[in-house]
Structures are given as C-alpha cells and as structure tokens.
Amino acid sequence: xxxxxxxxxxxxxxxxxxxxxxxxxxxxxxxxxxxxxxxxxxxxxxxxxxxxxxxxxxxxxxxxxxxxxxxxxxxxxxxxxxxxxxxxxxxxxxxxxxxxxxxxxxxxxxxxxxxxxxxxxxxxxxxxxxxxxxxxxxxxxxxxxxxxxxxxxxxxxxxxxxxxxxxxxxxxxxxxxxxxxxxxxxxxxxxxxxxxxxxxxxxxxxxxxxxxxxxxxxxxxxxxxxxxxxxxxxxxxxxxxxxxxxxxxxxxxxxxxxxxxxxxxxxxxxxxxxxxxxxxxxxxxxxxxxxxxxxxxxxxxxxxxxxxxxxxxxxxxxxxxxxxxxxxxxxxxxxxxxxxxxxxxxxxxxxxxxxxxxxxxxxxxxxxxxxxxxxxxxxxxxxxxxxxxxxxxxxxxxxxxxxxxxxxxxxxxxxxxxxxxxxxxxxxxxxxxxxxxxxxxxxxxxxxxxxxxxxxxxxxxxxxxxxxxxxxxxxxxxxxxxxxxxxxxxxxxxxxxxxxxxxxxxxxxxxxxxxxx
Ligand code: GLU
Numbered sequence: 001x002x003x004x005x006x007x008x009x010x011x012x013x014x015x016x017x018x019x020x021x022x023x024x025x026x027x028x029x030x031x032x033x034x035x036x037x038x039x040x041x042x043x044x045x046x047x048x049x050x051x052x053x054x055x056x057x058x059x060x061x062x063x064x065x066x067x068x069x070x071x072x073x074x075x076x077x078x079x080x081x082x083x084x085x086x087x088x089x090x091x092x093x094x095x096x097x098x099x100x101x102x103x104x105x106x107x108x109x110x111x112x113x114x115x116x117x118x119x120x121x122x123x124x125x126x127x128x129x130x131x132x133x134x135x136x137x138x139x140x141x142x143x144x145x146x147x148x149x150x151x152x153x154x155x156x157x158x159x160x161x162x163x164x165x166x167x168x169x170x171x172x173x174x175x176x177x178x179x180x181x182x183x184x185x186x187x188x189x190x191x192x193x194x195x196x197x198x199x200x201x202x203x204x205x206x207x208x209x210x211x212x213x214x215x216x217x218x219x220x221x222x223x224x225x226x227x228x229x230x231x232x233x234x235x236x237x238x239x240x241x242x243x244x245x246x247x248x249x250x251x252x253x254x255x256x257x258x259x260x261x262x263x264x265x266x267x268x269x270x271x272x273x274x275x276x277x278x279x280x281x282x283x284x285x286x287x288x289x290x291x292x293x294x295x296x297x298x299x300x301x302x303x304x305x306x307x308x309x310x311x312x313x314x315x316x317x318x319x320x321x322x323x324x325x326x327x328x329x330x331x332x333x334x335x336x337x338x339x340x341x342x343x344x345x346x347x348x349x350x351x352x353x354x355x356x357x358x359x360x361x362x363x364x365x366x367x368x369x370x371x372x373x374x375x376x377x378x379x380x381x382x383x384x385x386x387x388x389x390x391x392x393x394x395x396x397x398x399x400x401x402x403x404x405x406x407x408x409x410x411x412x413x414x415x416x417x418x419x420x421x422x423x424x425x426x427x428x429x430x431x432x433x434x435x436x437x438x439x440x441x442x443x444x445x446x447x448x449x450x451x452x453x454x455x456x457x458x459x460x461x462x463x464x465x466x467x468x469x470x471x472x473x474x475x476x477x478x479x480x481x482x483x484x485x486x487x488x489x490x491x492x493x494x495x496x497x498x499x500x501x502x503x504x505x506x507x508x509x510x511x512x513x514x515x516x517x
Contacts, residue, residue: 012044014229016070016077017218019051020062023289023298024069027233027265027274030315034262035231036075037316037338044228048080049221050092053211060292069286073308074331088225093217102212105220105250106173106205110153114249115205117171118142118152119164141201144179170208175215175242175249177202183241188229188260188340195241203242215239219246222257230257231340237261260340263319266347273347280352286311305404306355310362314355319348328361360403371395374405382409384416393495397487411486415495418504419482422512426478431512435475441468442476443505452498454490461490479508 016032018024024032039046048070050063067082079086090096109115120128125142128150132140140146147154152174153161164171181197205216212220222230240259247256267278276284276298287300301311313329322329322337329337363371372392379386386394398412445464449456465471477489480501486492493501 010226010228012039012042012229013047013225013227014039014044014231015047015049015080015222015225015227017049017051017221017232018066019054019057019214020059020066021054021057022059022062022291023285024062024066025276025284026286026301026315028066029069029073029075029286029312030265030318031231031233031262032070033073033075033312033315034320034338034340034343036077037334038229038231038340040335041338045079045086046075046077047086047088047225047227048077048083048091049225050081051214051217052092052094053097053213053217055094055211061290065287065289072302073286073312075312093212093221096217096221097211101224102206102216102220103210105223106212106216109175109205109246109249110173112249112251114176114246115173116147116153116176117161117165118147118150118174118202118204119156119169119171120150120152124151142174143201144177144198147174147202172204172208173206173216174202175205175246177242177245183244185240185244185259187237187240188258189263189343190237190261190345193237193240197241197245200242200245203239205246215242215246219243219250223250223252223255227257229260229340231260231262234261234264260343262343263345264347265318266349268350268352270347270349274350279350282352282355305406306359307362310359313362314358318350319344328358356403363402363405364399366399368392368396368399371399371405371408375408378406378409379416386416390495397491397495400487414481414483415492418507419480422482422508423478423484426474426484427512430472430475430478435472436509436513438469438471439476439479439505439509442471443502446493446498446502446505449498452494452501454488454494457490457493476505479512480504 014035016035018028018032036046038044048066050066052058052063063081070076077083079088080091085091096102106115110117128142128146129140132146142150149155154176156164177200178197183195183197183200184192186192203215204213206212221227240261244253244256247253265274266272267274268280272278274284283299283301283304285298285300287302288298289300290297302308309331312331313327313334316329316334316338317327320338320343322334323342324337326333326337366374369388369392372388372395375391375395376388379391394412394415395408397415398408401411402408442461442464445460446452446457449460461471461473473489474484477486477492478484480489480492480496496504
C-alpha cells in the first residue's frame with residue numbers, strides 16, 4: 001500500500017478529532033500539526049471534529065481552548081467546529097447523534113452479523129469480572145468466550161431479544177469479534193501489523209443512553225466526512241484492529257482511511273510518556289489552562305513567552321525530520337518537506353533546552369522594531385516609557401543572548417533605568433584612586449567624541465589605552481550598567497548617548513567617592 005496511489009484518486013481529507021475532556025496538551029497539538037502539514041502538502045482539507053460523546057468526561061471550556069490554541073499555533077482547520085461549517089456539518093458528535101446516523105450504522109452492523117445487543121446489567125458485568133478474576137484470567141474481557149455466558153442476542157432467542165427491546169430494557173450494542181482470526185492492516189508509519197482477533201474484546205459501539213462510543217462514532221464520521229487518512233496518537237493503535245473489523249463488517253473495507261499512528265512523546269530522560277509533571281519546568285499546554293474540576297492551573301507556552309512559530313517548529317521535529325538536518329523550518333518549509341513516511345515509530349524525547357533554543361533562534365531572526373513592540377507591554381508593566389526607536393536599538397543589542405522577549409528586559413534593564421548599585425565584586429577588586437582618576441580622563445575623552453558612535457568610541461578608547469595606560473573595561477561597564485558583563489560596551493554607550501553615558505559615570509564617581517570616605 002502506498003500513500004501516493006490513493007492520493008491521486010481522492011482529495012486528501014484529514015481530521016483532528018479531540019475529545020473536550022481537558023486542556024489540549026502539546027501532544028495533541030502535535031497531532032493537529034501533522035494532520036495540518038499533511039493536508040496542506042497534498043492540497044487537501046484539514047477538519048476539526050469535536051468528539052464529545054462521553055458526556056461524563058466533558059469539560060467546560062475545553063472546546064474553546066482547543067480552538068484558541070489551534071489559532072495561536074497557526075494550524076487552522078478549513079472546516080469544522082469554530083472554523084466555519086463545511087459540507088459535512090455538524091462537526092460536533094453530540095449534534096451528529098441527533099441525526100440518527102450512529103444508530104443507522106449500528107443497525108447495519110447487527111444486520112451484517114458483526115454486532116449484537118447486550119442486555120447485561122452493571123451487576124451482571126461485575127459478577128462476570130469477579131468470576132474471571134477468581135479463575136485467574138489475566139485480563140477479564142467481554143469476548144468471544146465470555147459472551148456466551150452473558151445475556152445478549154447471541155445467547156437469547158430471537159423472541160426474547162425482541163421482547164426486551166420492545167419493553168425498553170436498556171442495552172448496548174457490541175462488536176462481535178471472531179475467535180482466532182488474523183487481522184492485518186497497514187500503518188504508514190509502522191508498516192504491516194498483524195493481530196490475532198482472540199486478543200480483542202467485544203467493544204461497546206453504542207451505549208445504553210443511545211450515544212455511540214468513540215469506536216463507532218469516529219468510524220461513522222470518517223466514512224461520512226470522506227476522511228482519507230487517520231493520523232493520530234500511538235495510544236489508539238491497540239484499538240485499530242477492532243476498527244478494521246468494523247469496516248469489514250460494514251462492507252466498507254475499501255473506504256477505510258489509511259492509518260498513521262504517531263510515536264509517543266517521551267519524558268526528557270526517555271523513560272516513559274511525557275506528562276504534566278515531567279516537562280522540566282516547561283509548559284505542557286500551548287496556552288494557560290485552568291482545570292475547573294481539580295482547581296489546578298497550568299502555564300502555557302504562549303504566556304511563557306514562546307513564539308508560536310518556535311513552538312510548532314519544535315513540535316514538528318518530535319518524531320519527524322525532513323531528512324536534511326535542517327532544524328529551523330518555517331511553516332511553508334515544513335509543508336513542503338512533510339511526509340508521513342519520514343515519521344519515526346520510536347518515541348520522541350522532549351528536550352526542554354532545545355525547546356528554548358528554538359525560541360532563541362526565532363527571537364534572533366526577528367526585526368528590531370517587531371521585538372520593540374513585543375517588549376513595550378513588558379516595559380509598561382514596569383512603568384517605563386521609552387521611545388520605540390530607542391527600545392528597538394536596545395532589542396537589537398540584547399537579542400543575541402535572550403531566549404525570550406522578557407529576557408531583553410531582564411538582561412537589559414539598565415538600558416532603561418540608571419543602576420542604583422554596582423556589582424560588589426568588581427568594585428572591591430578594581431576600584432581605587434587610580435581608577436577614579438582614569439574615569440575622569442575617560443569622561444573628558446568621551447565628551448569630545450563626535451558623532452558619539454560605537455566605532456569612534458572604540459577607536460578613542462583604544463588609543464587612550466595605548467597612550468595613557470590600560471583601560472579596565474569591566475570597571476567602566478560596571479559603572480555604566482551596574483553589572484559586570486553584557487553586550488558590546490561601546491554599543492551600550494552609543495545607544496545610551498553621550499549625555500547619559502557621562503552622567504552615569506559622574507553619578508558613579510560621586511557614589512563611590514561617598515562609599516570610600
Ligand atoms: N477523540 C480521540 C482523541 O481524543 C480521537 C482519536 C482519533 O483521532 O481517532 O484522542
């Protein structure tokens with residue numbers, strides 16, 4: 001089987017189908033991203049379907065969160081909840097249920113002998129579990145063996161079944177998984193997979209409240225929405241054989257989308273699946289998330305100062321690479337280079353340092369005015385008003401070392417506020433009457449530089465150093481900025497301007513003279 005064959009026949013249609021059971025975490029965003037890249041690469045459609053059939057796990061706000069997160073990441077579906085209805089609306093399963101579509105397919109499965117009614121009560125199911133546990137069955141299941149001792153349309157007579165249905169006794173519809181059959185299917189990432197049907201349970205397809213389970217609902221919707229490829233997390237791989245069987249029973253094997261199960265995202269040490277508790281201080285969620293049920297709040301990548309481009313670039317390389325060692329990829333480049341065949345099946349380790357590195361790379365690429373505009377709100381929070389052009393120059397100067405815009409403020413605060421103290425260690429080691437005299441001379445020297453630009457300052461200081469004795473640049477830096485290291489000193493002087501530079505040196509002389517006396 002080959003992805004390109006089918007693609008030439010059908011328009012590619014993929015879906016991201018989250019359940020609104022909590023905040024969408026970064027693993028979910030990566031699934032959405034791979035679907036998006038694949039769709040765009042093949043000029044296809046990318047759909048957002050909300051799988052909300054499990055009302056007990058429904059979390060208020062989760063759906064809006066998913067929509068906002070996808071928007072922030074720039075991976076917007078062209079059809080689906082929150083993004084405009086396409087030809088297959090509604091896109092929320094709870095609303096689709098009212099059209100009777102799931103029941104229709106469930107009935108078809110029963111007629112085809114691929115599913116059956118089960119009338120067992122909770123107590124009866126519990127009894128079965130206990131019985132199997134007592135018999136030391138490792139994983140007690142409702143399956144080809146145990147179903148024969150239960151109350152279902154395989155063990156009851158036709159009349160009995162009809163009577164129960166007519167009298168409104170609650171029932172579920174289960175998939176009838178055969179004994180000892182080979183189920184084979186192809187996964188674009190993993191190749192051929194063969195599973196013996198005896199290991200699979202008779203999954204519930206339709207619940208007693210009339211709601212379909214995920215297993216039935218997603219199949220029905222994928223068929224109805226003409227989905228060509230199902231790209232989803234590895235955790236769904238164990239259910240895939242049951243899905244393959246369902247298509248077979250429906251007689252729609254040839255309409256089954258191609259499958260691609262994405263690798264797990266692993267903890268930084270590679271030991272197990274990444275969880276909210278193992279991200280080494282980085283967020284798990286794209287945006288701030290507050291879980292109303294537990295009262296817990298989580299910070300998002302957005303609020304931590306990550307650029308969406310950096311975030312998705314990092315995510316794209318968790319399990320995929322373009323095959324050319326390129327790490328910084330624009331969305332357009334990712335689209336061009338993306339292929340499911342290049343997705344690895346081994347788990348991908350989350351790397352917090354690398355994640356910050358990505359943000360740094362994107363920060364460095366940003367234009368100084370753009371950075372200045374991003375820095376402005378942070379300055380405002382700190383009661384600083386500065387001219388945008390001045391801020392832009394500071395951004396240009398500081399951006400090399402910063403991973404985040406807020407670090408431009410943290411590292412470069414002294415470009416906006418005069419220092420009120422000087423690095424103790426430097427002063428203790430270097431401040432003496434000679435240095436005081438030298439600073440006075442340097443002040444005079446600086447006074448005469450025109451225009452007051454980095455190159456000129458550099459030459460003047462250099463000459464001074466050669467003719468009149470070595471300049472202690474670290475000391476001057478400390479007097480000007482309060483700290484002992486930072487970007488190019490002469491550029492700091494140029495940006496501060498002559499009068500501020502001189503004034504700061506003057507203030508330092510005064511303050512240090514006072515402390516010395
Ligand atoms: N609703 C499922 C989930 O939340 C979707 C799985 C699929 O893509 O088929 O993971």
